[in-house]
Amino acid sequence: MSPLDTLRTAVSSLGANKLRAGLTVLGIVIGVTAVISLMSIGRGAQEAITSRIESLGTNLLFVRPGSVSQGGGVFGGQGSAATLTLDDAYALLDPTLASSVAAVAPELRTSGQIVAGRNNTFTQIVGVTPEYQFVRNFPVASGQFISGTHVARRSEVVVIGSSVAETLFGLRDPVGQTLRVNGRRFTVIGVLESQGGTAFGLFDDQVLVPITTAYYRLASQRTTQGGVSVQTINVEVRDEGAMDRAIQEIATVLRLRHRLNGEDDFTISSQQETIETLEETTETFVVFLGAIAGISLLVGGIGIMNIMLVSVTERTREIGVRKAMGAKRRDILLQFVSEATMLSLGGGGAGVLMGLAVARLIDGRTLAGQSFQTAFSGDIAVLALVVSAAIGLFFGIYPAMRAAALHPIEALRHE
Amino acid sequence: MIQLDSVTKVYRMGSVDVAALQEVSLSIQRGEMVAIVGPSGSGKSTLMNVLGCLDVPTSGVYTLEGEEVGQLSDDRLAEIRNRKIGFVFQTYNLLPRISAVANVELPLMYGRTPQRRQKALEALERVGLSERAAHRPTELSGGEQQRVGIARALAKSPSILLADEPTGNLDSASSGEILSILLGLNEEGITVIIVTHERDIALETGRIISMLDGRVVSDEPVGSASRNGPTAGRGA
Numbered sequence: 001m002s003p004l005d006t007l008r009t010a011v012s013s014l015g016a017n018k019l020r021a022g023l024t025v026l027g028i029v030i031g032v033t034a035v036i037s038l039m040s041i042g043r044g045a046q047e048a049i050t051s052r053i054e055s056l057g058t059n060l061l062f063v064r065p066g067s068v069s070q071g072g073g074v075f076g077g078q079g080s081a082a083t084l085t086l087d088d089a090y091a092l093l094d095p096t097l098a099s100s101v102a103a104v105a106p107e108l109r110t111s112g113q114i115v116a117g118r119n120n121t122f123t124q125i126v127g128v129t130p131e132y133q134f135v136r137n138f139p140v141a142s143g144q145f146i147s148g149t150h151v152a153r154r155s156e157v158v159v160i161g162s163s164v165a166e167t168l169f170g171l172r173d174p175v176g177q178t179l180r181v182n183g184r185r186f187t188v189i190g191v192l193e194s195q196g197g198t199a200f201g202l203f204d205d206q207v208l209v210p211i212t213t214a215y216y217r218l219a220s221q222r223t224t225q226g227g228v229s230v231q232t233i234n235v236e237v238r239d240e241g242a243m244d245r246a247i248q249e250i251a252t253v254l255r256l257r258h259r260l261n262g263e264d265d266f267t268i269s270s271q272q273e274t275i276e277t278l279e280e281t282t283e284t285f286v287v288f289l290g291a292i293a294g295i296s297l298l299v300g301g302i303g304i305m306n307i308m309l310v311s312v313t314e315r316t317r318e319i320g321v322r323k324a325m326g327a328k329r330r331d332i333l334l335q336f337v338s339e340a341t342m343l344s345l346g347g348g349g350a351g352v353l354m355g356l357a358v359a360r361l362i363d364g365r366t367l368a369g370q371s372f373q374t375a376f377s378g379d380i381a382v383l384a385l386v387v388s389a390a391i392g393l394f395f396g397i398y399p400a401m402r403a404a405a406l407h408p409i410e411a412l413r414h415e
Numbered sequence: 416m417i418q419l420d421s422v423t424k425v426y427r428m429g430s431v432d433v434a435a436l437q438e439v440s441l442s443i444q445r446g447e448m449v450a451i452v453g454p455s456g457s458g459k460s461t462l463m464n465v466l467g468c469l470d471v472p473t474s475g476v477y478t479l480e481g482e483e484v485g486q487l488s489d490d491r492l493a494e495i496r497n498r499k500i501g502f503v504f505q506t507y508n509l510l511p512r513i514s515a516v517a518n519v520e521l522p523l524m525y526g527r528t529p530q531r532r533q534k535a536l537e538a539l540e541r542v543g544l545s546e547r548a549a550h551r552p553t554e555l556s557g558g559e560q561q562r563v564g565i566a567r568a569l570a571k572s573p574s575i576l577l578a579d580e581p582t583g584n585l586d587s588a589s590s591g592e593i594l595s596i597l598l599g600l601n602e603e604g605i606t607v608i609i610v611t612h613e614r615d616i617a618l619e620t621g622r623i624i625s626m627l628d629g630r631v632v633s634d635e636p637v638g639s640a641s642r643n644g645p646t647a648g649r650g651a
């Protein structure tokens with residue numbers, strides 16, 4: 001029997017009971033759909049964040065309070081002890097001790113309720129200095145950025161992200177308007193340029209205020225040494241080749257200032273590390289989804305085996321007829337293995353298509369306040385198909401062997 | 416071409432052994448038309464299954480065209496069934512979900528014969544069923560289904576046609592049609608062996624083998640039917 005005939009026979013047998021075939025593979029379809037669509041979202045988010053981070057340039061370092069052993073991690077900050085101050089940040093500009101440092105942009109994050117007229121939003125509030133716009137690459141679309149004077153005077157002015165502007169002011173020009181941050185009156189002096197549809201609206205959904213204002217008027221955190229505490233000091237290094245030297249210099253300056261001789265009370269990380277952490281997170285996500293996919297495929301495989309065993313029993317007479325007509329063991333074996341494999345591969349294929357459709361559907365949309373961006377994961381799609389096929393083979397082989405081993409006479413006598 | 420020497424077939428039913436064939440010896444020549452008769456349970460079907468290579472003897476020797484069948488593997492038996500033997504069943508045994516012509520194609524498919532569709536249609540034409548080619552078995556009458564069964568047995572031009580009570584489920588008109596088809600095929604040179612309960616049908620063949628309790632009790636030529644070549648055979 002030719003391979004083509006084997007496939008044709010399998011297709012026509014499956015086609016004879018479409019509803020059963022469909023129900024048998026439903027579990028696989030749903031499992032694969034879920035994995036493919038979630039992967040697209042996860043990868044999309046990663047791509048968006050990675051490209052945003054990379055657009056800042058690779059010559060950025062981040063200094064944060066807390067030691068590595070405290071496990072503050074690169075996204076730590078709010079929970080860590082407030083050991084870094086505004087003065088620490090400016091001390092890094094020392095041309096002799098830290099000659100590799102080009103610019104510093106300290107920031108202090110908090111969050112709060114922002115109200116303008118009848119509109120309000122709860123969002124990230126970032127206390128910054130004028131350098132922030134260059135170091136972190138946040139140009140203003142209209143109005144102006146926070147100036148040195150604003151910082152010195154603790155002015156109650158705010159530069160708002162584009163999606164905040166839209167939420168609070170709609171189509172009106174926000175510049176010159178007033179709004180309330182945690183109940184205090186602030187004047188909008190500028191609107192940031194949109195960063196595009198980045199995942200989770202991370203960068204458009206925030207407002208910037210002078211760092212001193214954030215510290216004295218909005219934040220609750222106070223440093224033990226006095227002075228304005230900061231959560232992150234963004235450091236721009238003169239050139240990429242000097243990253244390691246810059247890390248040494250920053251550490252030296254901070255150790256001197258904090259009079260440390262044991263464990264550091266700060267952590268220095270680079271963009272690269274941030275990206276790596278992000279990738280690790282995504283990998284964890286992939287493993288997690290892989291486990292879900294594995295379980296759903298396993299359950300699906302058992303379902304297929306069950307149905308194939310039923311099918312072999314139901315079709316015992318058919319097997320007898322085929323054997324009487326000259327079908328060899330291998331012909332019968334391959335026919336049933338093909339049926340099982342087609343079932344699972346079909347389920348996997350349908351799942352991939354549906355997963356891609358779901359990903360397309362939510363791409364660029366805002367659901368439950370989060371804007372989603374998706375990325376096609378070809379490798380995951382191929383993997384899903386390969387594993388589906390393997391599951392069909394694995395779970396189909398036993399029923400197929402039972403069919404192939406049937407004695408022609410006994411099969412023909414079967415009622 | 417067919418030679419049985421002391422062929423015994425024992426079936427094991429739980430702890431009891433049932434001897435469906437006991438020491439059966441006979442030979443059948445190319446081109447013969449033979450009827451096998453006998454009461455129910457006398458071993459006729461078992462004999463047909465052995466002759467058709469669907470089963471192998473428990474003991475004794477079955478030689479088909481010089482080849483000893485008892486020694487062959489399952490796959491080799493399948494090959495012989497496919498190339499040399501056409502089987503016609505009392506209950507037709509057509510696959511219900513595929514068309515008549517697709518049923519006829521089955522042996523051609525397993526034998527990897529080229530131009531399957533054409534050969535299957537020719538076989539259907541030989542049994543006068545060309546217009547029914549696309550119908551499913553369930554849309555056909557019993558007589559028509561059995562004709563599809565014969566076409567399927569014919570499709571690969573076998574040298575032996577085995578029919579186990581082919582008219583057992585049919586009315587007399589359909590039975591007559593089936594018999595005349597089988598007689599025609601025998602005239603074309605195919606060896607035909609038919610199990611039947613009907614005296615009229617047995618008398619149309621060239622030789623009648625009677626069985627009882629797994630043994631051949633008589634083996635005689637039919638007087639008027641000497642047209643079908645030598646009728647010499649050995650009784651048990």
Ligand SMILES: Nc1ncnc2c1ncn2[C@@H]1O[C@H](COP(=O)(O)OP(=O)(O)O)[C@@H](O)[C@H]1O
Nearest residue numbers: 426428433435454455456457458459460461462
């Ligand atoms: N596959 C089998 N397993 C057990 N016993 C069988 C089997 N086939 C036939 N027999 C027994 O062998 C005897 C002969 O059966 P069979 O050849 O079918 O007779 P017939 O076709 O003449 O009616 C019967 O007693 C039957 O019960």
Ligand SMILES: [Mg+2]
Nearest residue numbers: 459460461579
């Ligand atoms: Mg019988």
